[in-house]
Amino acid sequence: MATLDLGIDEVAAVAPVARSRRLGLLFWGAVGWTIFILSAAALANVLPLPSPTDMDMLARRAPPSRLHWLGTDGLGRDELSRLLYGARVSLTVGLCAPVIGIAIGGALGLLAGYFRGRFEQLVVGSMDVLLAFPPLIFALAVTAYLGQSLLNLTCILGVLGIPAFMRVARAATLTLARREFVIAAQALGATHARILLRELLPNVFLPLLAFFLLGVAVIIVAEGALSFLGLGVPPPASSWGSMIGEGRESLEIAPRLAFIPAIAMFLTVLSFNLIGDTLRALTDPRQGML
């Protein structure tokens, strides 16, 4: 038995080193950018920035200067300030919409995969209907009825994300619910609530979390597309998508007005994708080891 103890300790001691080496520079770069953009967006009103809505008609499309680090846009508003305030909108939507998806979709998927039967048919059926409905028409209809606002935008994108989360949660639950540890828990007299919360949820949560981070990236792009089409937050508030849309008008004179928010979006989406992928890769081998 002493040899067994030794073996386990060795594994425990070696594993973290190997893991951090495998993560690589790219992952830490992604984490760094994410932290940077998140804190910059959170501190946007504390930082010594010019107002994002004050127009300076004498300095329209001004090149970068000491006053305007990234220049000004077509209406003479500070580009950096708009970028950071826009990050607030894009990240709020990007993080909150998948939260709606993961909460509702995850719960539905877990329940559907566990209880099966009629309930599952109902859930899967209604999700198929939601998937079949053209998302752009849905977004247009909701904004036409309820108006453009950050909350509406978040809800639209959140609801559109529910089916995907439901499918991930249901697929994971289906394979897990047949494992013996679930039957063992039932045989020990566990209630349905206990099996769902203590046995299944911790197992389903790992793939859901990895999918969540990929979802954030998708939603940021989707928000950009909606704002580009004028369905996003109402002006004068900025988001990355609307900034790209406004920059399009002066693409030939000052291409940076479209490219700067595009680069910010590209880096953020790439970072979330990288982090999500790495986390999924980290959770996969553990599933294999079981």
Next chain:
Amino acid sequence: MTEPALLSVEAVAVDLPTPRGNLRAVDRVDLSIGAGRTLGIVGESGCGKTMLSRAILQLLPKKAKLSGRVMFDGQDLVRLDPEALRKLRGRSLAVVFQDPMTSLNPVLTIGTQLIETLQEHLELDGPAARIRSAELLAAVGIPAPEQRLAQYPHQLSGGMRQRVAIAVALSCEPKLLIADEPTTALDVTIQAQILDLLAREQRRRHMAMILITHDLGVVAGRADEVAVMYAGRVVEQAPTSALFKNMHMPYTEALLAAIPKIDAAPHTPLPAISGRPPDPTRPMEGCSFSPRCRHAAGQCYREKPALVAAETLDHRFACFHPIQLAAGACA
């Protein structure tokens, strides 16, 4: 058996609907087991052993149909309401599964799994449950139990995990433990340790045990009584010593012959049972073993043999042409 049975299974049948038709997994099985006794259930894969154990626990797949009675401690489990059944499970009935790789939750520590079970059933507070968990792990032969509580299942070996699974099953002092092929996924040296552990804990707790296996060798030294199952039916049932001394059903004999002998010369062909078990979705007219049986004759293909008593009342078998009975008194 004079004392009243702890568990008696009466005419239990399990039907599973499949796309190819109704599958009768368990066909009118009668069994009983007294407190503190061990019943071995032996049979090849797919003969309904596991379905029978699930039927006893009322953990059949949702679509399965169960008929008959499962009397446990004076209550019919089939008709018990779900809440009463839930309270009975764990506290009175427990189960150990075949594969320790999948019978523990991979993302919870061993301590969490044990402690929560204890808190739920025995209403112990946190520290008391923790101490009790460590004692249980020590009882099932796990060294350094305090440290093990903080570990995850994948950090333990297969034999260790099966010990943990047994500790979880034993945690609430059940009256009946169902061990569903507890050693099939383990290597031979660990098998004996796990079986000895089960036997020791069973004696200490005066617990009844149903030992399900496909290996007659496993039940030989450990079960008080053995039931041999084939195609969903019990085909022979007897006290262990009587069964091995005097088996009547050709299937039992064939199962025993299929165990490799250690004193056989190298390269001796193993007498396997030819053919395959019958398709359970298509019920047969006669004895379900008749297509593979050396002794089968006319009647075997037309009628199903009933379970009849042999020399003693405890020994029952279902065969028209029992072996070794020609000289003995046939009932």
